[in-house]
Amino acid sequence: MGIDNIWVFAQAADGAPTTGTLELLTKARSLGSNVSAFIAGDGTAEASALGDHGAAKVYATGDLGGVLPGVAVSSAMKTVIDGGDTPDLIMFPQSYEGRDVMSRLSVKLDRTVLTNSTEVSVDGDSVTVQTPIFGGAKLVNSTFTGEVPHLAAFRPKSFAAEAGAGAAGEVVSAPVPDLGSTGGATVTAVHVEETSGPKLDEAAVVVAGGRGIGEAEKFEMVENLAKLLKGAPGASRAIVDAGWVPYSYQVGQTGKVVKPTVYIAAGISGATQHMVGMKGAKNIIAINKDQEAPIFGIADLGIVGDVHKVLPQLIAALESR
Amino acid sequence: MHVIVCVKQIPDPALPGELDPTTNTLKREGKLILDESDSYGVEMALQLVAAAGDGEVSLVSMAPNDEVSGLRTALAMGAAKAVLVSDPTLAGADALTTAKVLAAATKKLGDADLIIAGTESSDGYTGTVPEQMAEVLGLPSVTFAKTVEVADGTLKVDRQTEEGYDEVTCSLPAVVSVTAGVVEPRYPSFKGIMSAKSKPVENVTAADLGVESVSWAQQIVSVEDAPAREAGEIIEDDGESFNKIVEFLDELKVI
Numbered sequence: 050m051g052i053d054n055i056w057v058f059a060q061a062a063d064g065a066p067t068t069g070t071l072e073l074l075t076k077a078r079s080l081g082s083n084v085s086a087f088i089a090g091d092g093t094a095e096a097s098a099l100g101d102h103g104a105a106k107v108y109a110t111g112d113l114g115g116v117l118p119g120v121a122v123s124s125a126m127k128t129v130i131d132g133g134d135t136p137d138l139i140m141f142p143q144s145y146e147g148r149d150v151m152s153r154l155s156v157k158l159d160r161t162v163l164t165n166s167t168e169v170s171v172d173g174d175s176v177t178v179q180t181p182i183f184g185g186a187k188l189v190n191s192t193f194t195g196e197v198p199h200l201a202a203f204r205p206k207s208f209a210a211e212a213g214a215g216a217a218g219e220v221v222s223a224p225v226p227d228l229g230s231t232g233g234a235t236v237t238a239v240h241v242e243e244t245s246g247p248k249l250d251e252a253a254v255v256v257a258g259g260r261g262i263g264e265a266e267k268f269e270m271v272e273n274l275a276k277l278l279k280g281a282p283g284a285s286r287a288i289v290d291a292g293w294v295p296y297s298y299q300v301g302q303t304g305k306v307v308k309p310t311v312y313i314a315a316g317i318s319g320a321t322q323h324m325v326g327m328k329g330a331k332n333i334i335a336i337n338k339d340q341e342a343p344i345f346g347i348a349d350l351g352i353v354g355d356v357h358k359v360l361p362q363l364i365a366a367l368e369s370r
Numbered sequence: 371m372h373v374i375v376c377v378k379q380i381p382d383p384a385l386p387g388e389l390d391p392t393t394n395t396l397k398r399e400g401k402l403i404l405d406e407s408d409s410y411g412v413e414m415a416l417q418l419v420a421a422a423g424d425g426e427v428s429l430v431s432m433a434p435n436d437e438v439s440g441l442r443t444a445l446a447m448g449a450a451k452a453v454l455v456s457d458p459t460l461a462g463a464d465a466l467t468t469a470k471v472l473a474a475a476t477k478k479l480g481d482a483d484l485i486i487a488g489t490e491s492s493d494g495y496t497g498t499v500p501e502q503m504a505e506v507l508g509l510p511s512v513t514f515a516k517t518v519e520v521a522d523g524t525l526k527v528d529r530q531t532e533e534g535y536d537e538v539t540c541s542l543p544a545v546v547s548v549t550a551g552v553v554e555p556r557y558p559s560f561k562g563i564m565s566a567k568s569k570p571v572e573n574v575t576a577a578d579l580g581v582e583s584v585s586w587a588q589q590i591v592s593v594e595d596a597p598a599r600e601a602g603e604i605i606e607d608d609g610e611s612f613n614k615i616v617e618f619l620d621e622l623k624v625i
Binding site for chain 1: 387
């Protein structure tokens with residue numbers, strides 16, 4: 050017994066596994082287990098990187114033909130499990146597709162799910178995951194008490210991705226069975242929102258704006274400062290919901306998790322939902338006119354002041370250097 | 371067109387959350403309000419029914435203590451009726467159990483063309499219930515919808531992705547989870563608030579719904595404080611504080 054067979058739901062873009070996928074494979078490998086990746090698509094382009102991060106085997110569904118991965122990949126997983134390869138633990142990235150695949154599979158297998166986790170540990174047959182709550186102020190440790198496979202989803206950047214496991218994973222076909230009435234949703238067009246500069250979740254500097262920016266037009270200040278610092282602009286949920294900036298800017302529980310060298314929070318009070326996405330930043334600078342704002346509780350440098358005064362001065366000072 | 375919306379009633383998020391010292395689950399005593407992230411689903415449903423020209427919006431919810439305050443808000447917005455699963459054996463239920471219960475509760479309301487839910491609740495944020503419900507009911511689903519339309523019996527959704535969005539079409543009936551901001555939720559009118567008081571809310575238990583074996587295979591073993599992040603230097607802006615930021619950025623070698 051013990052936990053010796055772990056699967057990772059692998060996601061890829063343009064033939065390369067996502068960083069989140071490689072993080073989970075690295076962690077799975079560190080648990081001293083046989084690791085398999087399970088990927089939508091033919092898996093050939095990704096097999097080498099997946100293998101080098103720990104996946105000895107790569108289950109590949111083949112082209113999904115526009116069917117959403119949630120229902121398709123979970124059905125393919127169920128087929129493999131019914132065929133006799135039962136993992137002890139399946140790790141999912143806490144992403145749109147990761148959540149969907151895990152949800153569908155949980156019903157198919159009648160297994161509970163634990164989500165939003167940032168750590169996993171194994172003791173004999175027991176698997177425990179750790180999940181931050183209350184904006185990361187407290188950590189909850191939960192164990193699975195039912196039959197394997199255990200299903201758990203992990204927030205991005207919970208683990209470091211390290212190559213070095215060696216050979217490419219062996220690609221094994223895991224076709225999608227007939228989906229019946231559940232397969233009714235199909236992607237008819239894909240839109241990529243182009244952004245210039247570094248990606249929000251990879252940038253060394255993130256400048257984020259919140260409600261304190263006052264109005265949509267003033268978000269330009271945030272974008273200008275981000276550009277000067279070769280960073281990425283981000284936003285709190287409040288101004289995304291208000292429609293000032295696209296959802297892809299959102300930092301927090303329901304948005305991106307960022308861990309930049311410097312995070313500048315401009316006019317952001319620091320709601321729990323936001324803090325959980327940025328408190329891993331190495332250095333935090335906060336500008337807010339309310340000195341009671343929770344963001345000051347975690348800021349390395351806090352300026353109690355008006356963003357409409359401080360940001361333009363800061364931008365001018367940086368431009369003149 | 372009949373649209374069922376799953377709504378959650380949660381403790382006021384403006385108040386600090388608390389854990390029950392014995393079970394370590396979130397305290398949900400006292401007054402519960404409509405989760406703001408569900409108000410988008412209610413509004414979406416009302417707009418779809420209005421666009422269809424006939425039909426109604428009904429609600430399903432699960433709450434431990436017969437609490438209806440949040441449901442009344444959604445009824446005041448314009449929903450016609452609700453089923454509330456209120457059952458002490460469901461306190462602390464996992465997402466899978468919740469999905470089974472809510473799926474069974476929808477059956478009480480008759481055939482639905484569409485079931486709408488938020489992408490995740492603002493208190494527990496597991497984020498799996500809508501897709502789990504779809505699987506329990508054997509329906510297709512589209513999660514993370516940022517726009518929703520129904521035309522000629524087909525659902526058209528712009529679905530949020532990491533890189534942008536996908537256009538998705540889906541047969542009905544189906545389950546859709548909507549992101550915050552998908553529509554602007556209306557404020558209940560005075561008339562709406564008054565009429566909501568007499569709209570039917572049916573109270574049921576898990577057993578009434580035929581959901582048996584109410585148990586879940588996870589257990590909280592401990593809760594610990596996260597390592598605290600020390601607050602640094604907080605200064606009042608004196609018109610020159612931007613220099614402090616420049617110095618700090620300089621020290622960090624990002625400029």
